[in-house]
Structure formats: C-alpha cells, structure tokens
Amino acid sequence: MNKQHERTPQGSATKRRTAGRKNFDTAPTIISGKNYLSSYLDDCYHHTCLSLYQNPPIGEIGLEEFEVWAIERLKILNEIDSALKRNKPFQEIELIVLPMLNKSLPLILSKDQDKNTENRRKDYYSHFILKLCFSRSAELREKFVKCETIIFKVRFESMSGVEQRQFVQHMNLPWEYITSAEKAEMSQQLYTSIQPSLRFQLNLTDEISRRDYFEKEEFIKIPFEYVPELISSRSVFLKQGHAFVPKFQQINLLTLEFTGNLQKTLISTSHAFPTLDEEDRLIPILNHLGAANNFLEDDSVFDELMNSEVNSVTVKSTKITRNFPLCASHLMDGLTSAHHLKYLARKQFSLFLKWIGLSVDEALKFWASEFTQTMGMDKFEKEYKYNFRHDYGLEGSKIKYKPWDCRKILSQPRPHAGEYHGCPYRDLSKDSLKAQLKSMGLKDEEVYGVLEINSKGDPTASCTKVLELKTNGLVNEIVTHPNLYYDRMRVYHKKLDDTEGETAAEAES
Numbered sequence: 001m002n003k004q005h006e007r008t009p010q011g012s013a014t015k016r017r018t019a020g021r022k023n024f025d026t027a028p029t030i031i032s033g034k035n036y037l038s039s040y041l042d043d044c045y046h047h048t049c050l051s052l053y054q055n056p057p058i059g060e061i062g063l064e065e066f067e068v069w070a071i072e073r074l075k076i077l078n079e080i081d082s083a084l085k086r087n088k089p090f091q092e093i094e095l096i097v098l099p100m101l102n103k104s105l106p107l108i109l110s111k112d113q114d115k116n117t118e119n120r121r122k123d124y125y126s127h128f129i130l131k132l133c134f135s136r137s138a139e140l141r142e143k144f145v146k147c148e149t150i151i152f153k154v155r156f157e158s159m160s161g162v163e164q165r166q167f168v169q170h171m172n173l174p175w176e177y178i179t180s181a182e183k184a185e186m187s188q189q190l191y192t193s194i195q196p197s198l199r200f201q202l203n204l205t206d207e208i209s210r211r212d213y214f215e216k217e218e219f220i221k222i223p224f225e226y227v228p229e230l231i232s233s234r235s236v237f238l239k240q241g242h243a244f245v246p247k248f249q250q251i252n253l254l255t256l257e258f259t260g261n262l263q264k265t266l267i268s269t270s271h272a273f274p275t276l277d278e279e280d281r282l283i284p285i286l287n288h289l290g291a292a293n294n295f296l297e298d299d300s301v302f303d304e305l306m307n308s309e310v311n312s313v314t315v316k317s318t319k320i321t322r323n324f325p326l327c328a329s330h331l332m333d334g335l336t337s338a339h340h341l342k343y344l345a346r347k348q349f350s351l352f353l354k355w356i357g358l359s360v361d362e363a364l365k366f367w368a369s370e371f372t373q374t375m376g377m378d379k380f381e382k383e384y385k386y387n388f389r390h391d392y393g394l395e396g397s398k399i400k401y402k403p404w405d406c407r408k409i410l411s412q413p414r415p416h417a418g419e420y421h422g423c424p425y426r427d428l429s430k431d432s433l434k435a436q437l438k439s440m441g442l443k444d445e446e447v448y449g450v451l452e453i454n455s456k457g458d459p460t461a462s463c464t465k466v467l468e469l470k471t472n473g474l475v476n477e478i479v480t481h482p483n484l485y486y487d488r489m490r491v492y493h494k495k496l497d498d499t500e501g502e503t504a505a506e507a508e509s
C-alpha cells in the first residue's frame with residue numbers, strides 16, 4: 001500500500017503493525033527497461049481486454065484507490081443483480097452494463113501502454129477486492145459469480161473476432177480451431193449437428209440463412225469431456241474423442257471455465273479471510289464496502305433536496321407524493337386516515353420527510369395539523385414535539401439522524417394491525433399489495449410482473465421494478481433506500497415537467 005494514503009489514527013502501535021507491510025511479496029520492478037507490472041498485466045489479460053483473474057494482483061495501491069475502485073465495481077454488480085432479479089434477458093443487461101463498464105472500468109486497448117496498465121490495474125484490483133468482500137457467505141459468493149460472469153460475457157461479446165480468438169488461444173485450454181479443409185471434410189455431419197441450434201437458439205428460421213451462417217462459422221475441436229451438456233442434448237458432432245463445437249457456442253464453454261475458476265478461488269478466499277491480519281486497515285474498508293449499498297453514506301446527495309420547496313402543505317400535494325416509494329405512501333395514508341402514527345412509523349416517516357427537504361418548523365406544523373385532529377395542541381406539544389425536534393438533532397444528544405434505508409426498515413419488527421411502518425412489499429397481503437400497485441397507476445400486466453418478482457421474497461427487487469416502470473425504463477437503479485427512490489422519481493418528474501413546459505411554450509409562440 002502507498003503509505004501516503006494510510007488512514008491509521010490509532011497510534012504508534014498500529015503504525016508499527018502496518019509499517020512496511022505490503023500486499024504481496026512481489027512489488028513491481030523495472031526489468032530490462034520494461035515495467036514489470038505492465039508485462040504482468042499483459043499476461044493476466046492475455047494481451048486482450050479480458051481476464052480470468054487467475055493470478056493475484058501485484059504492486060501497491062493506496063487505501064483510497066482500494067475503496068474507490070471497489071465501490072465503482074460494486075455499483076456495476078448491483079445494477080446487474082438488480083437486472084437479473086427483474087428477469088431481464090442478457091441482451092438488455094448488456095445494453096445497461098456495457099456503457100457502465102466503458103465509463104468506470106474501461107479496458108479498450110489503446111496505443112498508450114501506461115493508460116492500458118492503469119485501466120487494467122483498476123479492473124484487476126477491484127475484482128479481487130470485491131472477491132474478498134463477497135467470499136464471506138455462500139449467498140454472496142453466488143451473487144458475485146453470477147454478476148462477474150455477466151461482466152465477462154459482456155466484455156467477450158464486445159471484442160472483435162480476432163481478439164476473441166487471441167483470448168481463447170492464450171487461455172491454454174485444449175481447444176483448437178479446425179482448418180477450412182477439415183471443416184469441408186466433415187461438412188455434412190457438422191451442419192446436421194448444429195442445425196437445430198441455428199434454428200432455435202439463433203432464430204434462423206429458413207434453410208438459406210442457416211446454410212449461409214454455417215458457411216461462415218468457425219469450429220473448435222475440444223476433448224468431449226468438456227462439453228457434457230452439448231453431448232446430452234445431441235447438439236455437437238463427435239469424432240475420435242473430440243467434440244466439434246461451433247464458435248457461437250464457445251462463450252458457453254468460456255463461461256463454464258470462468259465460473260468454475262471463480263467458484264474455486266472464492267472458496268479458498270473465504271478460508272483465508274479469517275487469517276487476514278488487517279483489522280486496522282483493510283477490514284474496516286471491507287466492512288464499509290459490505291454496507292456500500294447504503295445510499296446514505298453520501299450526504300451530498302441530499303444537499304439540493306434540503307433547499308427544496310417541500311413544506312407543511314405541499315408535502316401532501318401530488319407534486320411531492322408522486323415521488324414517494326410505496327412505504328412512504330403507505331405511511332402518509334396511515335397518517336391522514338388515523339391522524340396519528342405509532343413510534344416506529346413516526347420515526348421512519350419523520351426522518352424520510354426531513355431528508356426530502358421538510359424543515360423542522362414546517363415538519364412541526366405538518367405533524368401538528370394531523371395529530372391535533374384527534375388531540376389538543378397541549379398534548380401534542382407535551383408528548384410529541386420533543387421527538388420530532390429530536391429527529392432533527394435539536395434535542396438530547398443532538399445527533400444528525402439519517403433516514404432509514406431499506407435494510408433498517410426491513411430489520412424492524414413487522415407491523416401489527418393499525419401500524420404503518422415497514423415495507424409494504426414485505427408486509428402487505430398479496431391482494432392489498434395488488435390494490436396499492438394499481439393505485440400507483442401500474443397497468444394490469446405490470447402489476448402481475450411485480451407480484452411475480454415479489455413472490456421471490458426480495459422486497460427491494462419489487463420496489464426497483466416499480467421505479468423502473470414508473471420512470472418508463474429510464475431509471476434502472478437498485479432501490480436500497482426510500483430517499484433514493486424519491487430522489488430518482490423527483491429528477492425524472494422534473495425533466496418531464498421541463499420538457500412539457502418547453503413544448504407548451506413552443507406551441508404558444
């Protein structure tokens with residue numbers, strides 16, 4: 001690690017423990033005028049823009065890079081996870097993920113070798129850092145393998161044919177491209193073996209297009225034990241212990257190799273994790289990364305909202321409530337019908353409202369206007385005012401309380417009858433949820449889609465799908481926080497309002 005970035009305030013004992021400690025024994029050195037790190041990464045990426053991440057990273061990085069790079073990759077993994085949960089096909093996921101990869105973890109090779117090395121370092125390190133984070137439970141390992149495999153496939157598909165071939169050749173697999181003469185010799189058998197796949201997998205419905213495709217297709221010769229699935233589905237030609245696999249199937253073989261390797265190394269990482277002597281340096285960062293889904297780590301997200309126009313009256317207007325996630329709408333419904341909320345619901349809603357821009361004075365007016373419909377002002381002031389002021393850090397310990405994220409909301413006791421806290425995607429019956437979704441303006445087929453996702457038991461996946469539907473597919477971000485949902489809806493509606501305003505102005509002029 002680069003010591004200028006070390007964050008070890010615990011004193012000299014810590015400094016002694018970390019001083020001189022390096023991540024790996026091998027630090028980059030200059031060999032024969034060529035940077036060793038650059039050469040090492042060339043090998044790890046097989047001189048292309050794809051890696052199987054088989055060797056440990058080398059060289060030093062700062063703690064800041066350690067954290068920032070991992071968070072950037074984590075955002076991409078979360079997008080993939082969210083898309084997978086919403087049953088998106090690979091082609092759609094690819095459209096979301098490729099631009100993110102090109103922006104945050106670009107691996108497109110350029111003539112500038114230093115730039116290539118820097119990009120690869122970031123990609124390589126971020127993969128291994130998250131491998132550490134995700135190795136800690138079977139569920140996390142499974143998620144990591146699924147998401148990293150998608151990244152692998154997206155990158156492979158974006159490579160040119162020449163690069164793909166180069167990558168396969170460098171992988172040291174027992175594969176071999178057959179020559180044109182060999183292909184001509186087995187032409188009939190090869191065509192017969194792949195014809196059903198051309199028809200049903202690649203959707204080539206007429207014979208002429210299938211023949212055309214076959215003429216251009218390359219074949220790989222591989223020991224038959226590598227392709228048991230293709231053999232059992234009789235979709236590959238076998239001869240003398242070898243299977244002849246068309247190139248369009250090779251991504252499946254590569255994926256098997258990639259996932260097998262990743263699963264093995266994740267297990268060995270999980271075994272090594274308890275012996276990691278990093279309590280003072282890396283473990284806190286890894287723990288933080290584990291919680292990096294927490295949208296609220298970044299207070300700046302709310303700066304703009306704190307200056308917004310939400311007040312005791314507008315907070316109940318459609319302009320504001322149309323941005324609410326279902327949990328907030330449910331709380332507002334409960335409050336306006338019962339003119340009271342119990343402790344957990346008050347806390348959940350009060351903090352949510354605070355962070356969408358409701359100031360303390362306006363909040364007190366808002367809560368009083370509801371509560372005093374069933375009680376006197378005296379009682380409100382004596383029994384409730386203090387708690388609302390407390391939420392704003394004006395009483396007691398004067399802590400700047402943050403609103404609850406989905407994880408915190410879901411960790412609270414489930415609501416009983418007459419209680420409104422919690423997450424409706426988890427707590428409402430199927431019929432009540434269906435009614436709520438319809439009242440949000442979703443079409444019948446959209447409601448059924450959300451209910452199907454919800455039946456899998458992940459409320460945030462349902463909420464994410466609703467956010468996507470409500471923004472016409474423009475927001476594909478995983479919902480981890482009610483205020484995140486609110487913010488994305490608010491931005492979406494603002495853009496929509498601006499566009500409509502411009503169109504109306506044009507029509508008038």
Ligand code: SF4
Pocket residue numbers: 325326327328405406409410422423424425459460463479480481482483485
């Ligand atoms: S998933 Fe989160 S934001 Fe959505 S309704 Fe549940 S608690 Fe609210």
